[in-house]
Amino acid sequence: MTDHSGFRALFDPRGVVVAGASSHPGKFGFVALHNLLSQGYRGEVFATNREGGTILGVPTVPGIDDLPTGAVVDLVVVCTPAGANEDLLRACARRGIRAAFVTSAGYGEAGEAGRAAQESLVALADELGILLAGPNGQGVVSTPSALCAQIVAPYPPAGRIGVASQSGNFVSSFLNYACQTGVGISRAVSAGNAAAVTVPDFLDFYAHDDATAVSLAYVEGITDGRAFYDRVRAVTEHKPLVLLKGGATAGGQRAAASHTGALATDDRVFDGACRQAGITRAATVEEAFEAAASFATQPLPRGPRVAVITTAGGWGVVTADAITRSSLELVALPDDLRARIDTLLPPRWSRNNPIDLAGGETRDTIPQVLDIVASHPDVDSVIYLGLGIQANQGRMEEEGPFYPDHGLERIVAYHQRQDARFAAAAAEVSTATGKPILTATELAVADPANAGPRTVRETGRLCYAASNRAVQALEHMWQHARWRARHGLA
Amino acid sequence: MSTQSMTLSEAASKDLLRRHGVPFAPEHVAGTIEEAVAAARAVGLPAVLKLNGDRIAHKTERGLVRLGLATEGAVAAAADELLAAATPEDGPVSLLVAPMLRGTRELIAGLLTDPQFGPVVMLGVGGVLAEALGDVAFRLAPLDLDEARSLLDDLRLQSILGPFRGEPAVDRDAVAAVLVALAEVAAAEPGVVSVDLNPLIIVDGRPIAVDALVETTEVRS
Numbered sequence: 033m034t035d036h037s038g039f040r041a042l043f044d045p046r047g048v049v050v051a052g053a054s055s056h057p058g059k060f061g062f063v064a065l066h067n068l069l070s071q072g073y074r075g076e077v078f079a080t081n082r083e084g085g086t087i088l089g090v091p092t093v094p095g096i097d098d099l100p101t102g103a104v105v106d107l108v109v110v111c112t113p114a115g116a117n118e119d120l121l122r123a124c125a126r127r128g129i130r131a132a133f134v135t136s137a138g139y140g141e142a143g144e145a146g147r148a149a150q151e152s153l154v155a156l157a158d159e160l161g162i163l164l165a166g167p168n169g170q171g172v173v174s175t176p177s178a179l180c181a182q183i184v185a186p187y188p189p190a191g192r193i194g195v196a197s198q199s200g201n202f203v204s205s206f207l208n209y210a211c212q213t214g215v216g217i218s219r220a221v222s223a224g225n226a227a228a229v230t231v232p233d234f235l236d237f238y239a240h241d242d243a244t245a246v247s248l249a250y251v252e253g254i255t256d257g258r259a260f261y262d263r264v265r266a267v268t269e270h271k272p273l274v275l276l277k278g279g280a281t282a283g284g285q286r287a288a289a290s291h292t293g294a295l296a297t298d299d300r301v302f303d304g305a306c307r308q309a310g311i312t313r314a315a316t317v318e319e320a321f322e323a324a325a326s327f328a329t330q331p332l333p334r335g336p337r338v339a340v341i342t343t344a345g346g347w348g349v350v351t352a353d354a355i356t357r358s359s360l361e362l363v364a365l366p367d368d369l370r371a372r373i374d375t376l377l378p379p380r381w382s383r384n385n386p387i388d389l390a391g392g393e394t395r396d397t398i399p400q401v402l403d404i405v406a407s408h409p410d411v412d413s414v415i416y417l418g419l420g421i422q423a424n425q426g427r428m429e430e431e432g433p434f435y436p437d438h439g440l441e442r443i444v445a446y447h448q449r450q451d452a453r454f455a456a457a458a459a460e461v462s463t464a465t466g467k468p469i470l471t472a473t474e475l476a477v478a479d480p481a482n483a484g485p486r487t488v489r490e491t492g493r494l495c496y497a498a499s500n501r502a503v504q505a506l507e508h509m510w511q512h513a514r515w516r517a518r519h520g521l522a
Numbered sequence: 523m524s525t526q527s528m529t530l531s532e533a534a535s536k537d538l539l540r541r542h543g544v545p546f547a548p549e550h551v552a553g554t555i556e557e558a559v560a561a562a563r564a565v566g567l568p569a570v571l572k573l574n575g576d577r578i579a580h581k582t583e584r585g586l587v588r589l590g591l592a593t594e595g596a597v598a599a600a601a602d603e604l605l606a607a608a609t610p611e612d613g614p615v616s617l618l619v620a621p622m623l624r625g626t627r628e629l630i631a632g633l634l635t636d637p638q639f640g641p642v643v644m645l646g647v648g649g650v651l652a653e654a655l656g657d658v659a660f661r662l663a664p665l666d667l668d669e670a671r672s673l674l675d676d677l678r679l680q681s682i683l684g685p686f687r688g689e690p691a692v693d694r695d696a697v698a699a700v701l702v703a704l705a706e707v708a709a710a711e712p713g714v715v716s717v718d719l720n721p722l723i724i725v726d727g728r729p730i731a732v733d734a735l736v737e738t739t740e741v742r743s
Contacts (some may be wrong), residue, residue, distance in 0.1 A: 290634060290735060292634045292716055294653060295632075295652070304660030304673075305660070305662055307661075307672065308662055
């Protein structure tokens with residue numbers, strides 16, 4: 033795919049027409065128009081409806097040919113029945129429309145007649161030079177254009193993750209995580225039946241898309257593994273690709289007489305292909321999202337050596353255990369670094385990695401320790417634990433019967449300011465040193481309004497809900513960094 | 523695919539693989555008891571004897587492998603028994619005579635034609651527990667040495683690749699070279715459906731294949 037003009041029309045259309053808009057709020061033809069209008073899309077919006085009339089303030093026209101002269105439309109969102117769609121595409125081509133997202137069902141998923149209709153539609157779109165997404169898909173989202181052309185919620189915050197999925201509901205899952213964590217999305221598309229444009233095609237576009245830093249894909253039912261491998265191998269050379277795969281690959285008989293054949297399960301072979309192609313393969317939806325969110329918001333680690341900074345012992349120990357079980361390395365604290373931390377903390381601090389501050393921190397200690405640890409050449413990345421505990425106590429005081437008296441108002445505000453400072457410092461030091469700093473606390477989900485996790489979100493980064501999840505995400509980043517280095521890629 | 527395939531004899535399998543650089547122990551083919559004893563003397567005792575033939579795929583299961591034969595008398599007796607154990611269905615048979623290699627670690631390596639991905643190379647922890655452990659990893663052929671090295675990193679039991687029970691660490695590059703050789707077999711021998719190197723014994727840190735099974739779609743002479 034070298035010509036991306038169809039993808040530009042799909043993701044950054046100058047105008048959109050909803051074909052088959054409905055005045056009935058229970059119909060997809062209504063929902064598509066509603067979602068397009070309600071999320072701030074900046075281009076012009078049109079709609080067709082056979083009976084005419086105005087829907088959600090948009091005066092509809094009976095057909096594409098009736099669109100106002102001079103209307104600039106690049107994308108049609110198709111909500112009409114399958115039988116009407118070939119004539120519709122021809123009319124769209126006459127109006128210069130370059131991309132169609134087809135939500136209509138009744139195609140490849142609907143028996144032999146449906147498959148025939150799908151083939152015919154694909155051939156026609158090809159002949160007309162229209163990029164055909166779907167059919168039977170849930171739609172497309174593109175935050176650079178504030179485009180929400182989908183028949184489902186939600187609309188995510190803007191960010192740098194590009195989503196492509198064979199299951200529309202997984203798009204929604206990833207977008208829900210984006211809304212929850214604040215780590216945003218650039219583009220998202222549900223490939224539906226992927227009749228003409230497949231998930232690898234979208235990934236190829238994302239690889240060349242400046243708005244996208246990392247791709248996040250869900251696939252199932254791969255029919256040609258080698259072809260899939262060749263396509264995505266070209267994607268990962270440009271950008272990380274996080275992949276969640278459902279189900280078994282389409283099977284077939286392997287050589288049965290060999291031990292090798294007996295040991296070669298579909299999943300093991302697929303896993304090997306992913307490692308070879310530099311794909312970050314995730315086992316669960318949340319693991320996939322968090323890996324993608326990490327790639328989107330953190331620099332890649334240059335090595336495996338991790339330092340853990342914690343305000344309490346137990347968290348650090350458990351995190352050290354998780355690091356030890358991974359391919360990451362719990363760095364032995366260099367003498368010069370230990371000596372520098374000695375000057376900042378009372379003698380009871382752990383004096384090793386995990387760096388347990390043991391409650392010895394004063395007003396500025398955490399930002400200072402973060403800075404000198406992350407700046408040390410023997411440290412490749414940092415996991416920071418304990419953010420938000422002061423603000424958490426502050427919340428109890430603020431909600432208790434004694435607030436704001438007894439000096440509580442002042443101390444609560446101070447705690448909140450401090451946790452906000454620590455979160456901001458983690459992001460600033462990471463940017464300044466070019467090293468990942470991952471902040472983990474269960475308060476990210478237990479109390480998202482806490483000044484700590486809230487500020488992490490404001491920095492655009494992910495606040496990991498558990499330290500083991502931070503370790504897992506960091507390990508994915510390290511594996512990919514190592515793959516890039518091995519292949520001489522920047 | 524498997525219905526049309528055939529297996530090569532162990533000797534023919536090894537000949538094919540040796541040409542592509544798979545390391546094997548020195549080995550002799552013997553037709554008689556006397557030749558077997560002479561071969562054992564040449565490779566050094568203790569020796570291993572196996573019955574060899576195109577249609578013999580699962581020697582261990584049939585008791586057609588005799589290990590640790592320490593004397594020439596033991597070699598002669600084993601040769602006699604193995605030749606007598608051949609059935610008419612086995613077709614032409616011979617004896618393979620090899621030195622008894624000592625190594626506490628065994629890997630398994632192989633090549634197979636995956637219906638989705640075509641030729642793929644495998645490395646795993648070998649020995650009798652290979653299938654129970656399932657500690658294996660795959661790469662698509664073709665494969666360079668760098669990629670082959672990364673395959674070793676994928677095994678879960680990394681500890682057995684380090685220094686182990688008085689033996690030195692596994693020479694990772696030597697194992698990687700075996701994997702590259704298997705990938706080269708896939709490229710150079712399109713009729714090959716699968717290859718088993720089981721086990722790949724680690725002797726003084728270096729991998730040596732002591733058994734090989736090549737499955738092919740082509741009839742070879």
